[in-house]
Amino acid sequence: MKELEKKEMRIILASASPRRRELLSQLGVEFEVCPSQGEEKITEHLPELAVMQLAQQKAADIAGKTEGDAWILGADTIVVYDQKILGKPKDEEDAKRMLGMLQNHRHQVYTGVCIWKKGNGSEEIRCFYEKTDVVFYPMTEEEITKYVATGEPMDKAGSYGIQGIGGLYVREIHGDYNNVVGLPIARLYHELQK
Numbered sequence: 001m002k003e004l005e006k007k008e009m010r011i012i013l014a015s016a017s018p019r020r021r022e023l024l025s026q027l028g029v030e031f032e033v034c035p036s037q038g039e040e041k042i043t044e045h046l047p048e049l050a051v052m053q054l055a056q057q058k059a060a061d062i063a064g065k066t067e068g069d070a071w072i073l074g075a076d077t078i079v080v081y082d083q084k085i086l087g088k089p090k091d092e093e094d095a096k097r098m099l100g101m102l103q104n105h106r107h108q109v110y111t112g113v114c115i116w117k118k119g120n121g122s123e124e125i126r127c128f129y130e131k132t133d134v135v136f137y138p139m140t141e142e143e144i145t146k147y148v149a150t151g152e153p154m155d156k157a158g159s160y161g162i163q164g165i166g167g168l169y170v171r172e173i174h175g176d177y178n179n180v181v182g183l184p185i186a187r188l189y190h191e192l193q194k
Helices: 018-027 047-063 092-102 141-149 165-169 177-181 185-193
Strands: 010-013 070-081 084-086 106-119 122-136 170-174
Touching: 010 018, 018 177, 018 185, 047 070, 047 106, 047 122, 070 092, 084 092, 092 141, 106 177, 106 185, 122 177, 122 185, 141 165, 165 170, 177 185
Parallel strands: 010 070
Antiparallel strands: 070 084, 070 106, 106 122, 122 170
16 A cells, blocks of 8 residues: 555546545545546456456546656446346336345355556556345335435346445345445455555
């Protein structure tokens, strides 16, 4: 972390997520927020590869626009149920469909992180992922409809936010809670130490 703490080292978070911003602030370092505007394409079939691919696309977009030395952090989160990747819902009906699938079942949350280090005229890219198992309580159609009406599910993978109202429906979690929120900050800390 000593290199990160140098004043001249820029750290850029390539994400607009306020949750990731809040988690990254736990490292105690200054960073800029520069959300990636690039198109996200998944060509990988395995969730762990797909989520790292998305994170790397975000980091690459910002790295291509960044002058000078910097550490660019790209991150993306997906929810996987029954081997199907669930991203953010397209609309309220899509959110209801996803929540209907997840209720009373176990699913996995994957967050991929890409650390793109630019310095001394060279680049180093390192990606990793974290996986957490989550089990939902049963939800009635009325509960799903009310939850979707809050608007909380609309910008979240799998149509729920564990740190918000969605946490009321989580029965069990096996793994890193912050990974489900959107950034496995403890793992990121240790990866940056390397």
